[in-house]
């Protein structure tokens with residue numbers, strides 16, 4: 001899918017990470033907020049109870065003859081009962097003088113009328129202390145009573161731990177949910193992109209039509225650019241196809257004219273040295289014409305192989321056609337071409353390319369094997385689809401067999417024959433474009449060249 | 459009169475802070491250093507079966523058992539150089555204050571309902587109602603009272619029969635007496651009327667349940683108010699002489715509690731002892747012959763059983779010096795009337 005593209009990062013991953021990251025941050029904020037809110041509430045409720053206790057102590061105070069009496073109600077301390085059995089300390093002062101309770105407790109005695117709350121370390125415990133004051137007077141005197149009530153924070157800590165756990169679970173649940181949603185949203189957001197990539201990838205190689213399916217706004221520029229690019233590509237492809245045909249025509253036509261002139265001249269010239277000069281000329285023209293033809297074929301093969309158009313090709317029919325077309329040429333040399341179709345041989349491929357390859361093989365066999373011999377074109381299917389061309393000639397020069405399919409490479413046996421050294425190259429390119437394999441070898445007994453194509457079963 | 463003298467002696471001793479005990483006994487053969495020092499307000503005889511049971515399971519441990527009043531016990535634990543490992547007391551309020559002030563060790567993993575412990579430090583192991591003991595002979599021909607109100611009417615209508623023959627705790631001398639008195643007063647005003655009636659009839663004051671029972675047995679007393687029922691029941695010889703009444707209007711029930719001191723240097727053994735004590739009193743039927751009643755309630759009973767004083771910060775209220783002063787003076791006005 002991504003063939004040829006330089007991949008760096010992923011939109012989907014990036015989108016997902018962003019979403020997950022932000023939900024993680026939100027989850028943490030949620031946790032912190034819930035927790036700090038809970039801390040506040042829990043502290044407030046402890047403060048309220050402590051204050052109620054201090055107030056009920058002060059309410060129970062009376063002054064008689066300048067002497068303070070406090071009948072602490074049972075509920076003053078009983079109301080401080082907690083789940084975790086928190087400790088309770090208290091202190092009652094009259095005008096800064098200790099009356100009863102725990103003397104070591106530091107009360108923030110009231111210059112103000114409103115109650116004072118604070119944390120304190122007492123008796124090895126951290127306690128919350130509330131100090132409340134009340135003015136009392138009888139006929140002669142006025143005194144200020146301060147009641148401080150303190151309580152440890154075990155139960156509070158427990159509650160906070162519970163709340164923290166709940167808040168943690170809440171935050172985590174939120175995060176998990178958000179992550180799942182992020183995965184889904186990322187996939188959903190990226191879906192039009194995938195859909196377009198799929199439709200474009202499914203197209204045949206010649207299909208360079210503009211993409212017309214509707215896409216989200218953000219993809220508009222990309223699709224527009226793609227459409228324009230494909231338009232240009234289509235135009236330039238048509239151009240170069242035309243160019244190749246045109247070029248072949250342009251080169252071959254004048255060569256043919258020159259050749260017919262030279263041949264006509266040859267009829268009229270008697271002087272041996274002029275005749276041989278003309279023959280050399282005709283040969284050179286043949287070489288040029290052949291070279292031009294092969295070059296154009298090669299160019300065509302290269303071009304088509306780049307974006308191979310596949311259709312179901314019956315190699316038997318294809319070879320039959322070629323053999324029929326070449327038979328007159330073979331007859332001239334008294335060579336028999338036998339088509340040996342041993343079974344169905346079908347592949348997915350480009351018939352024009354395959355034709356070109358097979359024609360070049362038969363062409364070689366005709367060129368390099370002696371008259372009155374036989375060429376066999378065999379077709380069969382075993383684990384692969386196979387096509388083999390054998391002749392009864394001298395075979396490939398043994399020491400060059402490796403290099404022969406290279407461009408413009410001709411064998412030592414090719415002196416005197418017209419050729420450009422591109423035939424096997426074309427065959428090799430075609431086979432490679434079909435993901436097949438070409439093996440060239442010599443039959444063991446009495447030489448005989450043998451070229452074998454093998455293609456994967458369709 | 460001798461009893462009164464004895465009570466005064468006890469008060470005097472506690473004031474002088476001489477560490478003298480009502481009883482002191484060693485159990486087991488302390489061949490090593492592992493001797494647990496248990497200070498208790500419970501008579502040795504009542505506690506002995508439990509100690510013996512524990513020693514049978516832990517032969518390497520010895521126990522020294524000191525008996526003293528609950529107020530003295532409280533003072534002893536608060537001493538900076540205290541060397542007791544375990545404190546067992548019937549004064550729930552004093553025990554609670556010891557825990558609140560950090561003198562007790564927190565012990566986890568003790569299987570006990572929430573209402574029977576406070577801060578995992580003080581653990582209840584008996585349930586003992588405060589009862590009214592009546593001499594059957596003194597009430598001959600009279601309706602046996604079953605509530606405080608009944609008692610008040612009987613006393614009022616027969617002042618001469620009961621004058622000088624009524625006993626109750628001296629709340630100034632007895633921690634338990636103070637606890638019972640304050641809880642009664644908290645529950646009902648009837649308490650004060652009863653105290654006034656008893657005061658008018660020259661009530662005698664005692665430091666301990668044991669002596670009230672003795673005087674009842676010998677006929678010196680006809681009525682004893684707020685005596686621990688279990689002590690009376692333990693004296694099977696008194697079955698025919700004494701009637702034990704759990705007042706029907708309301709019964710105050712005390713839990714005997716135990717704690718391991720924070721300063722104990724034999725914490726592990728002390729904790730073992732405590733666990734043994736609790737499991738014995740909670741589950742074990744083997745101890746039915748001991749006179750300490752078990753805590754295990756009726757099956758299906760949940761939460762704090764009826765009448766039981768609940769452990770918690772509320773108990774600190776009457777220990778406040780101002781509150782105590784006020785309560786004691788009211789009590790004095792009602793009962794002593796001097």
Ligand SMILES: Nc1ncnc2c1ncn2[C@@H]1O[C@H](COP(=O)(O)OP(=O)(O)OP(=O)(O)O)[C@@H](O)[C@H]1O
Nearest residue numbers: 364365368395410411414419420421422423424449
């Ligand atoms: N059937 C054959 N028998 C013997 N030698 C062969 C045979 N086919 C090819 N060769 C050798 O392989 C060489 C390369 O063949 P190739 O078809 O590529 O070039 P060519 O035939 O020389 O030129 P052209 O491009 O015109 O076909 C030939 O020059 C020849 O030496």
Ligand SMILES: [Mg+2]
Nearest residue numbers: 364419423424
């Ligand atoms: Mg060739």
